[in-house]
Amino acid sequence: MLVNYVIDFSEGSKEQSDLLGGKGSNLAEMTKLKLPVPTGFTITTEACLDYLKQKEQMSDELNLEIRQHIESMEKRTKKRLGDAVDPLLVSVRSGSKFSMPGMMDTILNLGLNDETVLGLTQKTGDARFAYDCYRRLLQMFGDVVCGIDKNRFEEQLDFYKSKKGYQSDIEMQAEDWQELVAVYKNIFLEVTHQAFPQDPYEQLQLAVEAVFRSWNNRRAITYRRLHDISDSLGTAVNIQEMVFGNFGLDSGTGVAFTRNPATGEKGIFGEFLLNAQGEDVVAGIRTPQPISKLESLMPEVYQEFLTLSHLLERHYKDMQDIEFTIENRQLYLLQTRNGKRTAKSAFKVCIQLVEEGIISKAEAIQRINPTMVTQLLHPVFELDQLKNAEVFATGLPASPGAASGNIYFTAERAKQASEQGEKVILIRQETSPEDIEGMVVSEAIVTSRGGMTSHAAVVARGMGVCCVAGCEEIYVDEFLEQATAGGITLHQGDVVSVDGTTGTIYRGDIPYVEGDEWQLLETITNWAKEEATIGVKANAETPADIKTALKLGAEGIGLARTEHMFFGEERIFEMRKMILAESEDALMAPLNQLKEFQKEDFRTMFTLLNGKACTIRLLDPPLHEFLPQTEAEITHLADATQRTVGEIKHRIEELHEQNPMLGHRGCRLAVTTPQIYEMQVAAIIESALEVAQKGKDLTIIPEIMIPLIGSQEEMRWLRERLDQTIQTIFSEKNQVISYKIGTMLEIPRACLTAEKIAEVADFFSFGTNDLTQLTYGFSRDDSGKFIGAYQQKQLLKEDPFQHIDEEGVGALMRIAVDKIKHFDPSIKIGVCGEVGGDPQSIRFLKKIGVDYISCSPYRVPAAILTIAQEK
Ligand code: PEP
Ligand code: MG
Incomplete structure (x- = not known):
């Protein structure tokens, strides 16, 4: 028994887009709403899939069902398919679940042949119109069903017009179209070696099969790949009674959006063409007029369109993209769907719909794709x-x-x-x-x-x-x-x-x-924050970046990389002097100078943050990164430090490492030269005390983060020293402040022994950049050379530095989170590697139970939105 192969518009609904496709389900919905939709039915996606499975053989049952539905259309319209006096003409349109512009196969005026065209002429008293319709059918049917190049027809039309000295199609008379119909039929014969089928049922079957097959044409497959649409959905086919926009100057056709799809501005936005059929608008042969023009030409039709579009927008609770046709001042709706729009329009429309009480804030948030934030800001x-x-x-x-x-x-x-x-x-x-x-x-x-x-x-x-x-x-x-x-x-x-x-x-x-729609973003981000269940902080250290981060909704700073504060000519120079120091005494002068720079920065940072969370990471990169590279720089440094060029080069050589990323960096630097971290910690605490003293009611709790910890012993040793430094400051200043000392989780060993490290760490933050590097053994600086090849050969689905590797790196993270939370559920765990700003990764990170993520400022709003969307 056949089920679900053909469904009348009056039987379906908008919820059935899987079965009826987007167009079909919306035509059914509009029919249910009793809107002026020409009668028709949908051949379902299941029928399409069955046809493709049966080696592209149309079953007798399906043919029979289609025939029965045509018969019921005939009853409703009081016309008959193939009738010589009053023929029913139909359109055949594809329509899959997701709109696929690459596959839009449409055939209009189906049912016309040498006999029915006479009936249409008689009935309408307009031979020009009837033959124009017929030639359009030949053209579309030739293209969609028989694969005849559209240009073959267009060339003949152009040739004919120039022979007659016509400028446009409007000048074509009945006998001109009649002649052209004969020419088109010859093209058919020439290319397919068969005459254009005169039997309307044969036309219909061939058209339906062609639309089914179009699901697997190259452009459709490519479109699906690009837009991540499954190949297994199939397309539906909609058969609908024709209404004619090319029936003189009281007729026309157009497309309109209920709001502006580019700017989101409220009000009807669209265009139409008088005396035209659907494809004329899209084909760009004639320039359409703005929809507002319709108001003066056909005021009552315009008003009706306004009312209907308003109704549709309310019903669908979203901006609609509507296709319509006017036949003899009678309005028909041929399609409605949620309109595609720019990021700006998407944000604006969502905000308007909430303000108008049509959707809730939570619904608005679900509608915005986090990638749109990028388009809005950049x-x-x-x-x-x-x-x-x-x-x-x-x-x-x-x-x-x-x-x-x-x-x-x-x-x-x-x-x-x-x-x-x-x-x-x-x-x-x-x-x-x-x-x-x-x-x-x-x-x-x-x-x-x-x-x-x-x-x-x-x-x-x-x-x-x-x-x-x-x-x-x-x-x-x-x-x-x-x-x-x-x-x-x-x-x-x-x-x-x-x-x-x-x-x-x-x-x-x-x-x-330019993308500078901060205001729109702010509104949506604030709504998203109300729904978000984990926090979003920013990776930032310069005043400009901190300001941006706060403006974009960050709840604090989750990673301030202090090495970024040593950039700039003057600072890097002091850094170099420190690196060159050969004795403890020589070390102290540049260190003290650096401390002043750091204090200045930390004061600014704490002031800007005004009590918001602030995690400051101590120096991480290997020292050689700060050393001069060019001859000129080396000479300059030698002169300034009263050393020879040879001495400087010697020191550079000494610091050279075969594998710097696995070498003398992070906490290892502090194990050999603890003075660097002691200086940094003193700078942090002293500036926090100073700012706190100035600001009444200001609570600053600096979070000091040690990079690259791999064992409890390392952490304990460093922590004790740093606690000692801080205690000394407290007693010197006779002032105290709360602070935390935590670490990054970026070494696999740290993840595997996290419960032990937790005994001596106040908080954790996953450094997924290094953790990925060390888990895969892929250098984060050099993997670009081969990751592409891995992806091409499908050995890697995606770059693990862009999207978290859930299976490997993710497994280590789960272990660490479980161990830490088991030890003490109140210890906070963040993520500050680059995947912390990637929506796809955030969904996973949230699942494994981290407390917050930290990402670069411009990624903050998309991160908040992603978290709010994940329930
Ligand atoms: C990390 O390793 O993920 C991290 C945040 O630190 P960095 O990128 O500075 O090494
Ligand atoms: Mg790191």
Whole structure:
């Protein structure tokens, strides 16, 4: 027995989009609402899947069911398919669950043939109209069913018009269309070696089969891949009585949105064409008029449309995209669906719908895709402009945004050019702390090496600057100041455009639109905060970044990387002096100087945060990262420290490590030179005391975080020393303050022994960058070279530095969380690696029971939204 293969519009509802497709379920819903929808039925997705499974054989049962539904349409319309006097004509349209513009197969005017076209002529008294309809059927049927190139028909139409000296289709007369019908039928014969089928039922069966098959055409498959739509859904086919927008100047067709899909502005937004059929609007042959024009042309139709669109929007509780046709001043609705929209429009419409009482705040939050936040905050290239743009190279989408400018290969040159008023793009093999001044002035940063957690990526994300990292295909010659990719060499000053959202670098200047809708974002973020069950903090240390983070909704700072505070010429110089010190005494002068810098920064930080949480991480990178690299810098340092160039080079060699990421860094630095951490801790506590003293009722509880701890012994030893330093300050100042000393979980051993470390740590934060590096054994700086190959060969689904590796790294994290919470459920556990800002990873992190995540400021709102959406 057949079930669910054909369903009348009057029997379905909007909830059935799996079975009826989006278009079909909404046509059914509108029919239920008694709106003016031409009568019809839907052949279901199940019928499609069955057809495809049966080796594309249409079953007799399905044919019979379709015939029965046509017969009931005939009763309702009092017309008959194939009737020579008053023929029923139908449209055949595809419609899957998700709208797939790549597959839109539509055939209009089906049922016309050499005989019924005469009936239509008689009935309407308009031969011009009837033959125009017939030629359209030939054209669409030829294209969709028989695969005849559309241009074959268009060429003949153009040829005919020019022969007659016509400028447009409007000038075509009845006999012209009649002649063209004959020409079109010949094309049919020539290409398919068969005449155009005259039997309307044969037309119908062939059309339905063609739509079924279109589910598996190349463009549909590609569209599904791109949009993550399952291949197993199938498409439905909608058969509907034709209404004619091309029936003279009292008829027309159009598309309208209930609000502006680009800006979200309230009010009908759309266009229409008089005397036209649906595809004329889309085909762009004639320029449509704005919908407001309809008001003066057909006021009563316009009013009715306004009323109906309002009703539909209320019913669907969302902005609608409506297709309509007017036949002889009679309005018909042919489709409604939730309108596709830009990020700005999505936010605005959600806010309006809440204000209008149509949806709740919680519903509004569920409707916004966290990736839209990016589009709202960062510039994006104009899509039209990208179509013809020339790609220079691609890399990792390290920090979103769009920028154009002149390329420079050193921070110094970038800075000079920017001072001259140029827009600058900094291209480097990789960046280091020394490049910071060049990075700050750049519109975008591009590196040929390094991954999603490389210096360039982390710093750019922090600043909200567009960045493409790890463009392995670019050969960057910093000496010759040129970059080569795909046989093309760009020189200093050449113009490129960088898309940090997709990881693409284009040649030339591409216009972009600014994303600065903070207000809209703030409203939605505040609503999301009410629903969010775990906290979101930010990774930030500079005043600008902290301000941005707070403005974007961060509840505090979850990771202030203190090494970032040693950037800048003056500070790095003191750092170098400290590294060169050969005795304890020599160490103290630069350390004291550095302490002053740090205190200044911490005071600003505590003041800006005004009592909000603040986790400060002590120095992490190996010291050699701070040492000079170029001859000029080495000479400068030698002069300033009264050493020889040879001595400096010797020290650089001494500090050289084969594997610096596994070497003398993090807490290991403090084990050999505890004075560095002692200085940092003193700076933190002293500045906290100073700020707390000034601000009445201000409670500052600094959280001091030690990086790279792997054992309880390391943690205990360091903690005791740091507690001692703090106690000394308290007694010197005769003042106390609460503070916490915790650690990062970024070494697998720390995860496996977390309950022991918990005995001596007040809090934890997962450093998933290092934890991923150490769990996979993939260098975070070099894995860009091979991760792409792993993905291509399907050995890795995704880059584990971008999205958490749930199976491996995630397993270690679960162990650590369980052990710590078992030891003491009140100990707070955060995540401050880059995956902490990735919506997909956040869903997992929330599941394993972390208390908060911390991410770069610009990722904060999307993180809050993701958490609010996960119940
Ligand atoms: C980490 O390792 O995840 C982390 C946050 O620290 P960093 O990136 O500074 O090593
Ligand atoms: Mg780390």
